[in-house]
Amino acid sequence: MTPLPGFNLIFHSIRSGGGMERHVLDLISYAATQNIPCRIVTRQLEWPGTAPQGVEFVVMPDRTPFSRLNNYLFESRAFGKCRNDWPSIGISRAPGPDLCIVGGTHLGHLLDRGKKRIGFFDRATVTRETQLYQKAKRIVSHSAKVAGEIVKHYGIDPDKVVTLYPPVDTDKFSLATRNTREQTRQALGLSSGDLMLLFPSNNHALKGADLILEALEGFDPRVRLVVAGKTPLNAPNVINLGFRDDMPALYAAADAVILASHYEAFGLVGPEAILCGTPAIFSTTVGAAEVLSDYACLRFERTLPALRTALQRALERLDSGTLSLLDNPGQHINYPYSLPQHFDVLFELLAAASSK
Structure with a gap:
């Protein structure tokens, strides 16, 4: 694995949960086992137990009583809290990181739900997603379905997108x-x-x-x-x-x-x-x-x-x-699903993206 000096990660919620929340906890924990320091920029921090060594959390508190507005404000400012000398991973829709991880797209969600009237926040979300995908040097999708959405609905070059199916903690699930x-x-x-x-x-x-x-x-x-x-x-x-x-x-x-x-x-x-x-x-x-x-x-x-x-x-x-x-x-399970298999490839992609 190509050595990294450290990395930034932008995600709005660091806490126990399913889906992307669990994926982020696994990512941070695995980086710690590899002695890769990281700065995490987030809105909410509820790390289960004791956080690993080498992890710095930058919590950006909410400014209003409205969750969607708070998230939009967070995404507008989060990249500015990253260390300039480290490459960055974006999971929240905050344009600027070298590599972004996409668990699902907002347009794909709206189309699958058959939603015909798209409101202000939906339009703003799609605009922010588009900026994130356009600016990122590499995009990691969590399924071929999502990769197809990024290319078809957002007009992104397919060569920029790689599919890495999410890993499973085989110590916990066995x-x-x-x-x-x-x-x-x-x-x-x-x-x-x-x-x-x-x-x-x-x-x-x-x-x-x-x-x-x-x-x-x-x-x-x-x-x-x-x-x-x-x-x-x-x-x-x-x-x-x-x-x-x-x-x-x-x-x-x-x-x-x-x-x-x-x-x-x-x-x-x-x-x-x-x-x-x-x-x-x-x-x-x-x-x-x-x-x-x-x-x-x-x-x-x-x-x-x-x-x-x-x-x-x-x-x-x-x-x-x-x-x-x-x-x-x-x-x-027809893909490499262990944590080391997944995150070693992810960090290689991050190192390559940051050198472009």
């Missing part, structure tokens, strides 16, 4: 988590005959809760939807857990993890669950479906009949004992 499977299921009140569908979601509308609940209405009562997220879903056969920080144990307890997202740039819950031995049931709108095997990922078009067919297939596999134990999970 078959070792299955040691507590039965204990966790009993605590949830589930029997071996129940089909536990884990639905990790902090945005039920985006993740397709409406379609999932419609598919389960009048369906086999053995199917239990277990929701891990802050907002409850009020429907029969639903178990609401609230926010949970024991996701590896929940993945291992589940028979499948499910997403029916309107827009899902990747969906790291798929590889995470698979490494815990549990397959995924994903709509084809989920980016991770590109790189998961057919056996470990039951795909469906985002329609009610297609989802019910996928659920029926899951029940048949449950009854035959072939659903929720992937005894060699790594073979079902």
Whole structure:
């Protein structure tokens, strides 16, 4: 790996969470293991536990009571807080960094949702994204789906974009988590005959809760939807857990993890669950479906009949004992998914971009 003197990273929220929040924590922690110092420019700082050595946090406090306006102001000023002698990584839409990491695009989100009226903040967001992509020397997308959006909707040269699927912490997500499977299921009140569908979601509308609940209405009562997220879903056969920080144990307890997202740039819950031995049931709108095997990922078009067919297939596999134990999970993830494999390449790309 090409040595870096250090790097700046711009991201609005440094705290525990899913998706990009978890990715950023992993990135910073891995850099610390490689003795690469970094300056993190952020709006919110809630590092879980003790922050690694060599990490400097620059927190830019909010100026107004309005979150979207605060984020816009942060993005306008964040790059100015970076060290000039270090290369920079941008994840928030703050134009200027050498390399930007894109987990999803705003235009892609709007188009997938079928939104016809685009308001002021949507237009401002797209303008800021366009500036970020144009100024960056290198763009890292988290799926081929997102790379296509950057090229098609923002007019970016495809040679400037590289796809690096997001990594998984294999120390945390592994078959070792299955040691507590039965204990966790009993605590949830589930029997071996129940089909536990884990639905990790902090945005039920985006993740397709409406379609999932419609598919389960009048369906086999053995199917239990277990929701891990802050907002409850009020429907029969639903178990609401609230926010949970024991996701590896929940993945291992589940028979499948499910997403029916309107827009899902990747969906790291798929590889995470698979490494815990549990397959995924994903709509084809989920980016991770590109790189998961057919056996470990039951795909469906985002329609009610297609989802019910996928659920029926899951029940048949449950009854035959072939659903929720992937005894060699790594073979079902078709990209280099470990933290070192991913971040070593990322830092090489950053070093090359900063030398241009």
